[in-house]
Amino acid sequence: MQLYLPIAEVSVNAIxxxxxxxxxxxxxxxxxxxxxxxxxxxLFFIGIPPAVAVATGSNQVVASSISGxxxxxxxxxxxxxxGAVLLGxxxxxxxxxxxxxxxxxxxxxxxLFVQLSYVLFxxxxxxxMLQESLRALARSRKPxxxxxxxxxxxxxxxxxxxMKFRTSGLYISVIPPLVIGAFIGFLSAVMxxxxxxxxxxxxxxxLGMPTKVVIGTSLFQIIFTTAFTTVMHxxxxxxxxxxxxxxxxxxxxVGAQFGARVGVKLxxxxxxxxxxxxxxxxxxxxxFDLVMTPEEFYSITAGRLP
Amino acid sequence: MIRAVALFLMLALGLPAVxxxxxxxxxxxxxxxxxxxxxxxxxxxxxAVKRETPIPEGAPLRVIITVEGPDQPVLxxxxxxxxxxxxxxxxxxxxxxxxxxxxxxxxPLKDALSPEADLRYGITLPPALxxxxxxxxxFLDALLRIRTQDGRYxxxxxxxxxxxxxxxxxxxxxxxxxxxxxxxxxVFLTRDGAVVDEMKRTLWVRKAGLERFLxxxxxxxxxxxxxxxxxxxxxxxxGASAIFARLRW
Numbered sequence: 001m002q003l004y005l006p007i008a009e010v011s012v013n014a015i016x017x018x019x020x021x022x023x024x025x026x027x028x029x030x031x032x033x034x035x036x037x038x039x040x041x042x043l044f045f046i047g048i049p050p051a052v053a054v055a056t057g058s059n060q061v062v063a064s065s066i067s068g069x070x071x072x073x074x075x076x077x078x079x080x081x082x083g084a085v086l087l088g089x090x091x092x093x094x095x096x097x098x099x100x101x102x103x104x105x106x107x108x109x110x111x112l113f114v115q116l117s118y119v120l121f122x123x124x125x126x127x128x129m130l131q132e133s134l135r136a137l138a139r140s141r142k143p144x145x146x147x148x149x150x151x152x153x154x155x156x157x158x159x160x161x162x163m164k165f166r167t168s169g170l171y172i173s174v175i176p177p178l179v180i181g182a183f184i185g186f187l188s189a190v191m192x193x194x195x196x197x198x199x200x201x202x203x204x205x206x207l208g209m210p211t212k213v214v215i216g217t218s219l220f221q222i223i224f225t226t227a228f229t230t231v232m233h234x235x236x237x238x239x240x241x242x243x244x245x246x247x248x249x250x251x252x253x254v255g256a257q258f259g260a261r262v263g264v265k266l267x268x269x270x271x272x273x274x275x276x277x278x279x280x281x282x283x284x285x286x287x288f289d290l291v292m293t294p295e296e297f298y299s300i301t302a303g304r305l306p
Numbered sequence: 307m308i309r310a311v312a313l314f315l316m317l318a319l320g321l322p323a324v325x326x327x328x329x330x331x332x333x334x335x336x337x338x339x340x341x342x343x344x345x346x347x348x349x350x351x352x353x354a355v356k357r358e359t360p361i362p363e364g365a366p367l368r369v370i371i372t373v374e375g376p377d378q379p380v381l382x383x384x385x386x387x388x389x390x391x392x393x394x395x396x397x398x399x400x401x402x403x404x405x406x407x408x409x410x411x412x413x414p415l416k417d418a419l420s421p422e423a424d425l426r427y428g429i430t431l432p433p434a435l436x437x438x439x440x441x442x443x444x445f446l447d448a449l450l451r452i453r454t455q456d457g458r459y460x461x462x463x464x465x466x467x468x469x470x471x472x473x474x475x476x477x478x479x480x481x482x483x484x485x486x487x488x489x490x491x492x493v494f495l496t497r498d499g500a501v502v503d504e505m506k507r508t509l510w511v512r513k514a515g516l517e518r519f520l521x522x523x524x525x526x527x528x529x530x531x532x533x534x535x536x537x538x539x540x541x542x543x544x545g546a547s548a549i550f551a552r553l554r555w
Contacts, residue, residue, distance in 0.1 A: 004342055004517060006513060006516075006524075009484075011483060059535045062540070063539035066547070067542075067546045071550075109394060230532060230535055231533060240531070241520075243516075243520060245539070249542045257547065293387075293392070297448070298444075300380055300381070
C-alpha cells in the first residue's frame with residue numbers, strides 16, 4: 001500500500017514503514033535504547049529526505065520510549081532522580097545541537113557529520129561493551145574467580161555536589177550525570193537519536209549504576225530529550241512528518257512491548273553482548289558507505305534551503 | 307501591377323495559411339489532488355488542429371507537448387574523496403529550475419523541432435541547463451542526469467498519437483514524488499522544425515484532504531503541530547503498554 005507523505009513529499013510503502021517501526025521498537029524495548037540510531041539510517045535508505053528522517057525519527061523514539069518505560073516502571077527499574085539530572089543536562093545539549101544542526105545543514109556537511117558521529121560513537125561504544133560483557137560472561141562461568149566489588153571508587157566519586165540516588169544505590173556528584181546528559185542531548189539533536197546507545201554504557205561504566213535500573217532510567221530520560229528535539233525541529237524547520245511518524249509509532253510501540261518482555265528472559269550480559277553486536281553492525285554499515293566510492297558523485301537539494 | 311496583385315494575393319492567402327492552423331486542446335483534468343493514497347498519475351492531453359483551408363502541402367505537421375512543474379531553487383553538491391572518505395566538497399546553486407519537466411513529441415525530436423525554435427520557445431530542457439562556465443557545467447549535467455533517473459525530467463519521443471495531421475493525444479506520467487504548484491502544459495504545432503502555433507494550459511497540483519491539512523498545520527501552527535506529534539507519540543506509547551498489560555502475557 002503506497003502512501004504519500006505530506007512533509008517528506010515522497011510516496012512510500014506503508015507496510016514497510018510499520019515494519020521498520022516494529023523492528024526498531026522491538027530492539028528499543030529489549031535494550032533500553034530509543035532506536036534512533038537504527039531508524040534514521042533506515043529512513044534514509046527508503047528515500048526519506050535526511051532532515052525529515054532526523055526530525056520524525058525523534059518523534060518515533062518518544063513513543064517507543066514511553067511504551068518501554070511503562071513496561072520498566074512495573075519492575076520498579078526507573079531512577080527518576082537520576083533521570084531528572086540527566087535531563088537537565090540533556091536540554092542544554094539539545095539546544096546547542098539544534099543550532100549546530102542548522103549551521104551544518106547550511107554548509108552541506110550535516111550528512112558527513114552525522115555519519116562520522118555514527119562511526120565514531122557506535123564503534124567506540126560497541127567495542128567497549130562487547131569487550132566488557134564478554135569478560136563478564138567468562139567470569140560468571142568460572143565460579144572460582146574473584147568477584148569484583150560492587151562499588152568501585154573512581155574519580156567520579158571525588159567530585160563535589162553529591163546527591164543520593166536511592167533507586168540506583170549511588171551517592172555521587174551530580175556533575176558527571178549532567179555532563180553526560182548534555183553530551184547526549186547534543187547528539188540527539190544532531191543525529192536524530194535518543195542517545196541510549198551511549199547513555200546505557202555511560203550509566204553502567206561511568207556512573208556505576210546497576211544494569212537493572214539503567215534501561216528504564218535511560219528510556220525515561222530519552223522521552224524528554226527527544227520530545228524537546230521533536231518540537232524544536234517542528235518549529236525551526238517544519239520537518240516532522242506526522243503521517244510518517246504515525247506509521248512508525250504504530251509498529252514501534254507494539255514492538256517495544258514485545259522487546260521488553262523478551263528482555264526479561266535474557267541475562268544482562270547476554271543482552272549487552274547482543275546490543276554491542278548490533279551497534280557494531282550499524283557502525284560498520286555507515287563506515288562502509290563513507291569509504292566506498294559512491295555510484296553518483298552529485299546530490300541535489302531542492303526547495304527552500306536551510 | 308499584375309506582379310503587385312500576385313504579391314498581395316500571396317501575402318493575403320499564402321502566408322496566413324500557415325498561421326491558420328490553430329490548436330484546440332484540453333486536459334483530462336484541470337487539477338491533480340495529492341491525497342494520502344496518491345502514487346503517481348497520468349494526465350491525458352488531447353486536441354485537434356483547427357484550420358479553414360486544406361492541409362498544407364510539404365513538411366508534415368508535428369505536435370510537441372511539454373509539461374513543466376513549478377520552479378524551485380536547487381543546490382547541487384559534489385562528493386570528493388578527502389582523506390579516504392567521501393564528503394560533499396563542492397557545490398553549485400543552480401537557481402530556479404523546474405521540479406518536473408516532460409516533453410512528448412509525435413515524431414523524433416530532431417525532425418519535429420529546429421534548434422533555433424527550441425531556443426526561442428524554450429521547449430527542451432538541456433539548452434536551459436547549459437552554461438558558459440566550464441566548472442559549473444558538470445553540476446548541471448548531473449542535475450539533468452539525476453532528475454531523469456528519478457522520472458522528474460523525461461523526454462518521450464514518438465508518443466503523441468497524431469491522426470490525419472489533425473487529432474492528437476498523449477498521456478503524460480506524473481511521478482509519485484510530486485511537488486505542489488501550478489504545472490504549465492504547452493502544446494506546439496511545428497512544420498519543418500518551425501513553430502506554427504502554441505497554446506498553454508495550467509494544471510493545478512495541490513495536496514488535498516489530510517495531506518493539505520497536515521502540511522498547512524506544520525507550517526502555520528508549527529508549535530502546536532510539534533506538540534500534537536508528541537501527544538500522538540505519548541498516547542500511542544501509553545496505549546500499547548496498557549493493552550499489553552491487559553493481555554497479561
